[in-house]
Amino acid sequence: MQAPIKLKVESPSNIAIVKYWGKKGHQLPMNASMSFTLSESKTIMEMEYTYSPTFSLEFYFDNEMNLKFQNKIEKKLLEFSEHLPFIKNAKLVISSKNTFPHSTGIASSASAMSALAFGISKIAVQLNLLAEDQLQVMSSNLARLGSGSASRSIFPFASIWGENKYIAEASNEYAIGIGETIHPVFKTLQDAILIVDDKEKAVSSTVGHELMNGHPHRESRLNFAENNLKLLLDALRNGDFEQFSKVAEHEALDLHSMMMTSTPSFILLSPESLAIISKIREFRALTNELITFTIDAGPNIHVLYPAESKVKVELFLENLYNAGLCKRIIKDKVGSGPKAF
Numbered sequence: 001m002q003a004p005i006k007l008k009v010e011s012p013s014n015i016a017i018v019k020y021w022g023k024k025g026h027q028l029p030m031n032a033s034m035s036f037t038l039s040e041s042k043t044i045m046e047m048e049y050t051y052s053p054t055f056s057l058e059f060y061f062d063n064e065m066n067l068k069f070q071n072k073i074e075k076k077l078l079e080f081s082e083h084l085p086f087i088k089n090a091k092l093v094i095s096s097k098n099t100f101p102h103s104t105g106i107a108s109s110a111s112a113m114s115a116l117a118f119g120i121s122k123i124a125v126q127l128n129l130l131a132e133d134q135l136q137v138m139s140s141n142l143a144r145l146g147s148g149s150a151s152r153s154i155f156p157f158a159s160i161w162g163e164n165k166y167i168a169e170a171s172n173e174y175a176i177g178i179g180e181t182i183h184p185v186f187k188t189l190q191d192a193i194l195i196v197d198d199k200e201k202a203v204s205s206t207v208g209h210e211l212m213n214g215h216p217h218r219e220s221r222l223n224f225a226e227n228n229l230k231l232l233l234d235a236l237r238n239g240d241f242e243q244f245s246k247v248a249e250h251e252a253l254d255l256h257s258m259m260m261t262s263t264p265s266f267i268l269l270s271p272e273s274l275a276i277i278s279k280i281r282e283f284r285a286l287t288n289e290l291i292t293f294t295i296d297a298g299p300n301i302h303v304l305y306p307a308e309s310k311v312k313v314e315l316f317l318e319n320l321y322n323a324g325l326c327k328r329i330i331k332d333k334v335g336s337g338p339k340a341f
């Protein structure tokens with residue numbers, strides 16, 4: 001009888017600059033996306049594996065048994081078992097928690113699904129069922145099946161998911177790390193998340209992706225995203241913060257314009273989101289500080305700036321908070337990807 005394998009996995013969320021919006025086939029992206037891997041906003045998952053003739057899962061969230069999440073995770077694990085058949089004969093006990101609050105616009109599905117995928121792949125490595133050099137590709141592929149954007153959380157600093165004209169080895173099935181190719185200024189990137197509203201998202205990403213099917217601007221969105229990827233790759237390589245800012249803001253606003261012009265139409269930005277955007281642009285014009293923003297499918301604003309701008313930008317953000325434009329600020333930064341102990 002084999003001893004149980006126990007693992008503690010920590011896996012971060014990520015923030016996309018070129019957005020994944022629209023899917024095809026089975027969890028494949030309509031366009032290639034790029035994101036930074038975060039460091040503070042993460043899922044911590046304790047996993048215990050024992051061999052069993054039949055599959056079983058016990059799942060705890062925040063130390064309490066959670067049947068809703070258990071059913072969801074069970075479905076994902078059974079899907080993963082097509083790639084890692086040992087899961088069919090696994091008795092798993094998983095206990096999960098996040099370091100960040102729910103519904104703050106931080107993608108908990110990205111951190112949770114990457115933690116689950118990374119953890120189960122790591123167990124496969126320990127069982128000699130997966131080669132160590134296949135760990136990232138397998139984890140990213142499984143994470144994608146859980147939640148598309150989760151595929152990008154597996155890599156240090158930055159990654160790209162989706163086939164594109166510029167990177168031959170990029171794939172629709174798993175993301176690839178580009179951390180080694182980016183300028184040092186971007187490795188110090190800070191992400192301060194201005195929480196404008198912490199209510200449940202009005203549009204789930206599943207509904208959001210569907211809005212791109214038959215969208216009147218679909219073709220132009222896909223061309224825009226592909227062109228933005230090229231501009232972004234150049235900016236990341238050359239340390240060109242101005243070009244980076246242009247792409248980040250265009251992509252965030254294009255995501256929202258897609259939602260505004262889809263059927264049904266959604267306006268997720270609130271008056272405070274727009275006020276924050278104006279203030280950021282004013283502050284930048286006045287001070288020449290390196291600062292930009294991105295937004296996911298909600299009203300909260302991710303303010304992006306390198307470590308060298310930290311002191312001045314964070315003073316400015318405190319003023320926005322004191323002016324009542326956001327409820328709180330969650331500070332995060334670029335990080336080095338999942339770990340298992």
Ligand code: PMV
Nearest residue numbers: 016019020147148149205297
């Ligand atoms: O991974 P999903 O299906 O939750 O989609 C994420 C979509 C965005 O967060 C809006 C953009 C992105 O690329 O992360």
